[in-house]
Amino acid sequence: MNRSVRSWLLCLAVVTAGCGGRAPFWSEFVQTGPLTFNLVTTLAIVDAPANRVALLTPGSGQTLTTTFVPVGTGVLNAATSADGKTLFVASAGHRARLGDARPTEVPSITVVSADGSAQRYDLMNLTDPLGGMAVDPGGHWLVLYPSTETSQPAVQNPNELLVIDLTQPSGPVMAAPHTLMSFGGHPQRFTFTAPLHLPASVGDQSLLIVESDQGLSLLQLRVDMTLPEITVPLTSGSTTQLLSPAGIAVNAGDSTHGACLGVRLANDHDVVTLQFVPNVDAHGAPVGNGFLPTVNLNDVGGVASDIAFVNTDSGLRLAALVPSLKKATLIDPTTSLRTDVALPAPYQNLSVVTNALGTAGSCDNATAAPTVVSDVALLWNGSSIQGQEGVAFWELGQTGCQSYRSIDTVGVTDVVAAVLNVPTPNDRLKVLQTRNATTFYILNLANRTAAPLQTSTSDVSLSISPLGDQVWSYVAYGETVSATDLGHQLLPRSLLIERPVSGVYEVARAADNPAVVILHDQGGIGATVYDAKTLDDTTRRLYGGLLLGGSP
Amino acid sequence: MIRTGVSAALALTLASAVARAQAPAEPTPTLDWNQVPAPPPAAAGPPRWMLAAGVRTLYIKGAGYDPFSSDDAFVQFSLTGTGAVVRRDELSLAAGVGLDVGASSAHARGSATDLHMTRVSALVEGRYQPASRLYFFARLAPGLLHGSAQIDDASSPAGATMQATFDTFAVDLGAGAALRLGTVARPQIRAWLVADGGYGWASAQSLLLSPSLGSDSNKAGSLDLGSLAPRGGFFRVALALSYD
Numbered sequence: 052m053n054r055s056v057r058s059w060l061l062c063l064a065v066v067t068a069g070c071g072g073r074a075p076f077w078s079e080f081v082q083t084g085p086l087t088f089n090l091v092t093t094l095a096i097v098d099a100p101a102n103r104v105a106l107l108t109p110g111s112g113q114t115l116t117t118t119f120v121p122v123g124t125g126v127l128n129a130a131t132s133a134d135g136k137t138l139f140v141a142s143a144g145h146r147a148r149l150g151d152a153r154p155t156e157v158p159s160i161t162v163v164s165a166d167g168s169a170q171r172y173d174l175m176n177l178t179d180p181l182g183g184m185a186v187d188p189g190g191h192w193l194v195l196y197p198s199t200e201t202s203q204p205a206v207q208n209p210n211e212l213l214v215i216d217l218t219q220p221s222g223p224v225m226a227a228p229h230t231l232m233s234f235g236g237h238p239q240r241f242t243f244t245a246p247l248h249l250p251a252s253v254g255d256q257s258l259l260i261v262e263s264d265q266g267l268s269l270l271q272l273r274v275d276m277t278l279p280e281i282t283v284p285l286t287s288g289s290t291t292q293l294l295s296p297a298g299i300a301v302n303a304g305d306s307t308h309g310a311c312l313g314v315r316l317a318n319d320h321d322v323v324t325l326q327f328v329p330n331v332d333a334h335g336a337p338v339g340n341g342f343l344p345t346v347n348l349n350d351v352g353g354v355a356s357d358i359a360f361v362n363t364d365s366g367l368r369l370a371a372l373v374p375s376l377k378k379a380t381l382i383d384p385t386t387s388l389r390t391d392v393a394l395p396a397p398y399q400n401l402s403v404v405t406n407a408l409g410t411a412g413s414c415d416n417a418t419a420a421p422t423v424v425s426d427v428a429l430l431w432n433g434s435s436i437q438g439q440e441g442v443a444f445w446e447l448g449q450t451g452c453q454s455y456r457s458i459d460t461v462g463v464t465d466v467v468a469a470v471l472n473v474p475t476p477n478d479r480l481k482v483l484q485t486r487n488a489t490t491f492y493i494l495n496l497a498n499r500t501a502a503p504l505q506t507s508t509s510d511v512s513l514s515i516s517p518l519g520d521q522v523w524s525y526v527a528y529g530e531t532v533s534a535t536d537l538g539h540q541l542l543p544r545s546l547l548i549e550r551p552v553s554g555v556y557e558v559a560r561a562a563d564n565p566a567v568v569i570l571h572d573q574g575g576i577g578a579t580v581y582d583a584k585t586l587d588d589t590t591r592r593l594y595g596g597l598l599l600g601g602s603p
Numbered sequence: 604m605i606r607t608g609v610s611a612a613l614a615l616t617l618a619s620a621v622a623r624a625q626a627p628a629e630p631t632p633t634l635d636w637n638q639v640p641a642p643p644p645a646a647a648g649p650p651r652w653m654l655a656a657g658v659r660t661l662y663i664k665g666a667g668y669d670p671f672s673s674d675d676a677f678v679q680f681s682l683t684g685t686g687a688v689v690r691r692d693e694l695s696l697a698a699g700v701g702l703d704v705g706a707s708s709a710h711a712r713g714s715a716t717d718l719h720m721t722r723v724s725a726l727v728e729g730r731y732q733p734a735s736r737l738y739f740f741a742r743l744a745p746g747l748l749h750g751s752a753q754i755d756d757a758s759s760p761a762g763a764t765m766q767a768t769f770d771t772f773a774v775d776l777g778a779g780a781a782l783r784l785g786t787v788a789r790p791q792i793r794a795w796l797v798a799d800g801g802y803g804w805a806s807a808q809s810l811l812l813s814p815s816l817g818s819d820s821n822k823a824g825s826l827d828l829g830s831l832a833p834r835g836g837f838f839r840v841a842l843a844l845s846y847d
Contacts, residue, residue, distance in 0.1 A: 073669035078712075081712045081714075117827075571758050572758070575713070575758035595823075595824075599754065600829070
C-alpha cells in the first residue's frame with residue numbers, strides 16, 4: 052500500500068469515526084427482578100441502574116401509561132407507606148473523584164406518590180449512606196439503619212440510626228443521628244407502634260421499638276432526638292445467658308388499662324411482658340421520657356413460637372403458643388398469672404380474627420349476644436413438618452353456642468405456610484397458602500369451612516385482590532395465571548399468558564374497574580394487562596420494553 | 604458498536620480506485636502514437652458529467668439517536684451523479700441526484716437496536732474552478748428521507764422485534780472542493796477527490812415502536828423511544844469520475 056493510499060484511508064477513518072457520546076443510561080442493563088410495588092392506582096418499578104422509578108398506570112382499554120420519576124443516584128432500598136400509596140426510595144448519592152464529570156450528590160430519600168409527584172430530601176450531614184429503612188405507618192418518620200444486604204461503608208456502627216422527619220419541607224435536610232445503647236447487640240427488627248396509652252404524665256405517644264439480638268430499645272422520636280432511649284437488656288434471672296427477642300406483640304391500652312408489650316424469646320422458655328409506670332420527680336414533672344417499663348418474665352415451659360394480645364372473658368391476656376408442649380398459655384400482663392390451654396396439634400402461629408368474623412361467630416341457635424367481647428383466634432402452624440397440618444379456631448370466651456376456650460379444628464390436610472387476609476367485603480375469608488402441596492384453601496370464618504383449590508404444581512404464588520373479590524395464583528416464571536372468584540362460586544378462571552410471569556398486581560382504575568398487570572422481567576420488562584373483572588382475552592394488551600423509554 | 608460495513612467496503616473501494624488511478628499505464632506496443640490524433644485539450648471550466656461515491660457522516664446530537672449509537676455519528680454510503688447544465692468560463696451550474704444509505708447498530712440497556720436511513724435527493728450545485736486541478740462548489744440537495752428503527756427486546760410480545768418506520772422531507776446545504784487526481788484510461792475521464800461539509804436537516808420523528816403481530820397488532824402497546832431528529836452537521840469524502 053503506497054503512501055497516498057494510506058493517507059486517504061487515514062482521512063476516511065477520521066471522518067467516519069464518531070464523536071460525542073450518549074447518556075450513560077443507555078449502557079446500563081435492565082435489572083432482572085427489580086423491586087416492584089403496587090401503589091394502589093399504579094405499579095411502581097424501581098429502575099435502580101437508571102436511578103429512577105417507573106410508574107405504570109393502567110387506563111381504559113388496558114392502556115398502560117409509563118411515567119418516570121428520577122430518584123437519587125445509587126438506589127439502596129425502597130419501601131411503601133402503610134397505606135401502600137407512597138413509595139420511599141433511599142439513595143446513596145455520588146462522591147465525585149478528581150476529573151469526574153458527575154457532580155457530587157449527597158445521600159437522599161425520594162418520596163414518590165402514585166400520581167407521579169415526588170419530594171426529595173437531601174441528607175446533608177451524611178457521607179456514607181445507610182441501606183436499611185423503616186417507615187412510620189403514621190407517615191411522620193423514616194428511620195435509616197445499617198443493612199448487611201446492600202453495599203455499606205467499610206466501617207459502620209450497627210447501632211446507628213438516622214431519623215428523618217417526613218413532615219418537614221423537602222430539599223436539603225439534616226437527619227437526626229442516634230446511636231442505640233448497646234451491650235454488644237445488633238438491631239434486628241423495627242416496629243413503629245400506634246399511639247400507646249402511657250402514664251398520664253406522658254399521654255398517648257407512639258414509640259419506635261427496636262429489637263436487637265440482646266434486648267429492646269424504646270424511643271420516642273423527636274426532630275432533635277433529645278429524649279433518651281429506654282434500653283431493656285434481656286437476661287435470664289438464673290443464668291448469664293443473653294436472651295434474644297424473636298418477636299413482639301403490642302397492646303395500645305385504653306382507659307381501663309395502660310399499654311403493654313409482650314416479647315417472645317428465641318432461646319428461652321420465658322415470655323416477657325412490659326408495662327409502663329410514671330417516671331416523675333417530686334413535683335410531678337416528667338423525668339426523661341416520663342415513664343419506665345416494668346419487666347416480668349413468664350415461664351411458659353417451652354420456646355414460644357407466636358404471641359398475641361387477646362381479649363378473653365377474664366380480660367386482656369397475652370397468648371403464647373408453645374408447640375413443643377402442644378399448648379397455649381394465657382398470661383395476665385398485670386399479675387403474670389398463667390393459664391395453660393391444651394391444643395390438639397402443635398400449632399405455631401395464631402391470628403386474631405374477631406374483627407373479620409363480625410357477628411358470624413355466633414351460631415344459628417344463639418339467643419343472646421355475649422356481654423363480654425372475647426376474641427377468636429385462628430391457629431395454624433406454618434411448619435414444614437407433615438402431620439402438623441391443619442388450622443383451628445380458638446374461642447377465647449363464651450361466644451354464642453361455643454364452649455369456653457374451645458378449640459374447633461378445620462380439616463385442612465396440608466401444611467399451612469401462610470394465612471393471607473382478604474379485604475372487605477370478603478374479610479370473613481382467609482386464604483391458606485400451603486407449603487409443598489398442590490392445594491390452597493379458602494377458609495370461611497363464618498361457617499368454618501375450608502374449600503380446597505387444586506393447583507398443577509406446588510410452586511404457586513398467591514396475591515389477594517385489593518377489592519377482596521379475587522385471589523390471583525401464578526407460577527413464578529411459568530406462564531400460568533388464574534383468578535379465583537371469592538364470591539359464592541369460588542370459580543377459577545385462567546388467563547392467556549404468553550411470556551414468563553414474574554409478578555401479578557391488581558391495580559385500581561376509575562369506576563371501580565380494576566386492571567391486573569402481569570409483569571414479565573426476562574430480557575427486559577414487559578407486561579400483559581387484563582381487565583380484572585372480565586378477564587377477556589380479546590381486550591388484553593401486551594407491552595414490551597417498558598424500561599427502555601423515557602431517556603433522561 | 605457496528606459502524607456498518609459500508610465504511611470498510613467503501614474504504615477498500617476508494618483505495619482500489621485510487622490505486623488504479625495512480626498506477627502507471629500499461630504499455631500498448633501495437634499503438635503508434637504518431638498515427639493517433641492528439642487528445643483534446645483539457646476542457647476549460649468545471650467538468651460536465653460527474654459520478655461520485657463516498658462516505659457521508661452525519662453528526663446527530665439529539666438524545667433520540669442515543670439508543671442506536673454509542674456516539675453521535677451516523678455513517679452512510681453516498682452516491683451522487685451530476686451534469687453541468689450551464690458552463691461559462693470557470694463557472695458552471697450542475698444538477699443531479701443523490702443517494703445516501705446507512706445504518707447504525709447498538710445496544711440500548713442490553714437490547715439490540717438498529718436504525719436504517721435512506722435518503723434520495725435532487726441536487727443543484729454551483730461550481731467555480733480557479734485552477735485546472737481544483738474547483739469549489741456549493742450544493743443544495745432537497746430530498747426524501749426514509750428511516751426504520753427497530754429494537755430486539757425479549758420482553759416484547761411473542762418475542763417479536765419492535766419497529767417503526769418514517770418518511771420525511773430532508774435537505775442538505777453544503778459546500779466543498781474537488782481536487783483533480785489525474786486522468787483515468789482516457790483523457791476525457793478524470794478522477795477527483797471531493798470533500799464537502801454542511802448541514803443536513805430533517806424534521807423530528809416520534810419513535811413509537813410496535814411489534815409486528817399482524818392482525819393482532821391492536822393487542823400490543825407501543826414503546827415510546829422519544830423523538831429522533833436526524834439532522835446535524837455532515838462531512839463527506841468521495842472519489843469521483845468526471846467525463847467531458
